[in-house]
Amino acid sequence: MDDDTVMRTHRWAATALTCLALTGIAAAPARAADDAMTDSAFLRAAHQGNMTEIAASRDARKNATTACVKRVAAVLERDHTRLDAATRALSDKLGVDLPVAPTAAQQRDLAGVMAKAGTRAYDTAWLDAQASAHTETLGRIDDRIARGGNAEVTAAAKAARPVVAGHLAMVRDGTCHSGAADAPKRVHAGNGGQAAQQRPADEVPVFVAVPAVALGGALVAGGAFWMASRLRRNDTTRMR
Numbered sequence: 001m002d003d004d005t006v007m008r009t010h011r012w013a014a015t016a017l018t019c020l021a022l023t024g025i026a027a028a029p030a031r032a033a034d035d036a037m038t039d040s041a042f043l044r045a046a047h048q049g050n051m052t053e054i055a056a057s058r059d060a061r062k063n064a065t066t067a068c069v070k071r072v073a074a075v076l077e078r079d080h081t082r083l084d085a086a087t088r089a090l091s092d093k094l095g096v097d098l099p100v101a102p103t104a105a106q107q108r109d110l111a112g113v114m115a116k117a118g119t120r121a122y123d124t125a126w127l128d129a130q131a132s133a134h135t136e137t138l139g140r141i142d143d144r145i146a147r148g149g150n151a152e153v154t155a156a157a158k159a160a161r162p163v164v165a166g167h168l169a170m171v172r173d174g175t176c177h178s179g180a181a182d183a184p185k186r187v188h189a190g191n192g193g194q195a196a197q198q199r200p201a202d203e204v205p206v207f208v209a210v211p212a213v214a215l216g217g218a219l220v221a222g223g224a225f226w227m228a229s230r231l232r233r234n235d236t237t238r239m240r
Contacts, residue, residue, distance in 0.1 A: 058077055
């Protein structure tokens with residue numbers, strides 16, 4: 001990339017981080033130490049992971065340079081949207097309050113990948129990030145299946161496991177394998193999942209994963225990604 005393109009990319013990434021910081025949620029932890037991997041903590045971590053995957057996958061569908069990464073991103077966006085609908089429905093039923101944004105570390109990692117948009121380095125960074133995130137998620141799922149206290153949470157973890165394992169097979173070792181995983185075309189997600197399936201993935205905003213009580217903060221967070229995307233599109237238009 002030329003110097004002007006690099007400067008525009010850096011400005012875009014900085015804008016995304018600045019907008020997130022201004023919401024007051026950029027450094028918000030998933031929960032305090034007393035929540036260390038309880039059923040409630042599992043649901044919160046799952047929700048934050050889903051939000052991150054939806055945002056990352058949507059960005060990859062637009063900015064990856066290879067068809068394989070774009071196909072994998074479409075599968076991940078679809079599946080994590082449905083999984084998160086199930087997570088939100090179960091959390092609401094159990095009275096678990098959910099975070100309004102990914103963790104600070106997830107936001108930093110996402111911004112780092114997004115800053116490489118339009119280059120071969122983007123695809124590599126995206127695949128590496130997905131491999132790491134899905135390995136971590138699979139570990140949390142296995143822990144819940146082995147040690148979960150609430151039967152419904154354990155059942156949700158069991159239902160999510162083959163989906164996440166399928167995603168990991170697609171990005172394992174930071175290599176794209178769009179046909180390697182036999183990921184389900186439908187994710188069983190209860191009433192929440194069925195509702196999510198009524199909207200195509202392209203129409204689901206980044207902040208779809210946020211509960212209604214936190215909608216105000218979520219709209220601002222979603223707006224950060226939207227604003228950054230607009231900046232990128234405008235810069236691209238000027239270059240033509």
